[in-house]
Amino acid sequence: MTQAAVIARSEAQESGKAAKILDAARRVFMADGYGAASMDAIAKAAGVSKATVYAHFAGKDQLFAAIIAERCRAHSAIPELEDVERATPEEALLALGRSFASLVLAPEVLDLYRIVVAETPRFPELGRTLYETGPKRGIARLADYLQRLTDRGLLDVREPDIAARQFFGMIRSDLYLRRLFHISDAEVGITVEQMVASSVAMFLRAYARRA
Amino acid sequence: MTQAAVIARSEAQESGKAAKILDAARRVFMADGYGAASMDAIAKAAGVSKATVYAHFAGKDQLFAAIIAERCRAHSAIPELEDVERATPEEALLALGRSFASLVLAPEVLDLYRIVVAETPRFPELGRTLYETGPKRGIARLADYLQRLTDRGLLDVREPDIAARQFFGMIRSDLYLRRLFHISDAEVGITVEQMVASSVAMFLRAYARRA
DNA sequence: GTCTATAATTGGATAGAC
DNA sequence: GTCTATCCAATTATAGAC
Numbered sequence: 001m002t003q004a005a006v007i008a009r010s011e012a013q014e015s016g017k018a019a020k021i022l023d024a025a026r027r028v029f030m031a032d033g034y035g036a037a038s039m040d041a042i043a044k045a046a047g048v049s050k051a052t053v054y055a056h057f058a059g060k061d062q063l064f065a066a067i068i069a070e071r072c073r074a075h076s077a078i079p080e081l082e083d084v085e086r087a088t089p090e091e092a093l094l095a096l097g098r099s100f101a102s103l104v105l106a107p108e109v110l111d112l113y114r115i116v117v118a119e120t121p122r123f124p125e126l127g128r129t130l131y132e133t134g135p136k137r138g139i140a141r142l143a144d145y146l147q148r149l150t151d152r153g154l155l156d157v158r159e160p161d162i163a164a165r166q167f168f169g170m171i172r173s174d175l176y177l178r179r180l181f182h183i184s185d186a187e188v189g190i191t192v193e194q195m196v197a198s199s200v201a202m203f204l205r206a207y208a209r210r211a
Numbered sequence: 212m213t214q215a216a217v218i219a220r221s222e223a224q225e226s227g228k229a230a231k232i233l234d235a236a237r238r239v240f241m242a243d244g245y246g247a248a249s250m251d252a253i254a255k256a257a258g259v260s261k262a263t264v265y266a267h268f269a270g271k272d273q274l275f276a277a278i279i280a281e282r283c284r285a286h287s288a289i290p291e292l293e294d295v296e297r298a299t300p301e302e303a304l305l306a307l308g309r310s311f312a313s314l315v316l317a318p319e320v321l322d323l324y325r326i327v328v329a330e331t332p333r334f335p336e337l338g339r340t341l342y343e344t345g346p347k348r349g350i351a352r353l354a355d356y357l358q359r360l361t362d363r364g365l366l367d368v369r370e371p372d373i374a375a376r377q378f379f380g381m382i383r384s385d386l387y388l389r390r391l392f393h394i395s396d397a398e399v400g401i402t403v404e405q406m407v408a409s410s411v412a413m414f415l416r417a418y419a420r421r422a
Numbered sequence: 423g424t425c426t427a428t429a430a431t432t433g434g435a436t437a438g439a440c
Numbered sequence: 441g442t443c444t445a446t447c448c449a450a451t452t453a454t455a456g457a458c
Contacts, residue, residue, distance in 0.1 A: 035246035118329030127392025169384035173376040181338025206417035
């Protein structure tokens with residue numbers, strides 16, 4: 001079995017050594033990042049010797065890259081916008097805004113983001129992987145939805161691609177920075193829900209049909 | 212002289228060994244980050260021995276923290292909004308949006324951001340420093356300006372603090388991510404200027420005075 | 423203060439037995 | 441495949457001479 005195949009089913013209850021190593025590597029890399037994580041720590045966490053780790057995986061670099069790519073895929077679920085065709089734009093955008101905020105502010109996603117940003121110089125392709133499994137797909141899907149709303153005459157969005165980026169950018173705002181740096185929301189006095197609600201309302205005013 | 216005092220005037224043409232070490236440390240840390248930078252490399256770049264580095268600075272941690280805090284201050288210049296009182300809101304926001312984009316997308320600022328994000332677990336206070344010298348002050352200043360525009364009856368911004376966050380969030384959008392990951396603008400087909408112009412127009416529509 | 427030389431430790435990777 | 445033991449390189453930090 002190839003390494004990729006092993007990784008692909010790493011979520012299963014496979015209890016072979018390879019799976020144990022992958023599980024351990026995921027935990028250690030996510031907790032410590034690439035530099036601070038050691039192959040000793042991974043071997044210990046997996047309950048095997050270091051030599052066994054090297055029998056299954058070529059080296060630290062490849063093991064890391066495999067884990068990170070898998071994590072990007074694991075968090076790439078896009079909130080469905082399919083049966084929202086029946087909902088009003090306001091309902092749909094509120095739901096989308098909330099799911100988006102929950103996703104990008106989740107601690108595991110912030111950890112992943114932090115690690116990929118940190119290791120961009122050493123692993124340039126991981127940044128691209130994260131961008132393409134995450135933001136790129138989300139933007140494309142929202143742009144599509146905005147185009148449909150425009151076609152139906154419910155909104156007036158002339159540059160759906162730009163508008164989608166604006167929508168996500170507003171909701172993320174500086175929230176992700178504060179979470180990344182562990183600056184509490186209380187200190188700022190704005191909640192996530194406030195930011196989402198206010199941004200959806202503002203977005204709808206800006207892109208309402210014009211007379 | 213204290214370390215802080217030395218650092219405070221590190222931009223001057225002070226050519227003592229302490230200043231040479233600080234200059235070298237800045238270059239090496241900015242290029243390699245904390246983990247990959249070595250005290251050997253810093254000593255070599257400064258043209259002194261490693262023992263001399265340790266004679267002036269307590270250790271790698273403190274030298275790093277000092278350099279990063281200094282870099283945050285160095286990049287904390289806020290575009291003036293003072294004599295824009297005479298400009299139209301559109302002119303003022305366009306100018307602000309452009310300066311903001313130039314600032315946060317500058318390679319040195321992206322490097323600083325990447326390094327602070329990477330080292331947040333080890334140096335939690337640096338994230339706070341970056342947030343407070345950067346986004347926090349920019350948001351406060353824009354919120355102030357939006358409040359004044361509302362007072363003068365030129366706009367209708369009821370939550371200036373939230374609106375300021377929306378403005379910066381829209382302009383940054385996913386641009387900073389793409390720059391961070393070296394994904395070319397050409398690949399996406401949207402320029403910075405387009406993003407700024409479209410966002411300012413959209414912002415003004417959303418916060419125009421209502422009838 | 424400054425240098426050379428050297429601890430002391432860590433961590434990636436492997437040899438060789440089983 | 442798996443383990444123990446080890447190699448080798450890199451790195452932080454310091455001792456001791458000048």
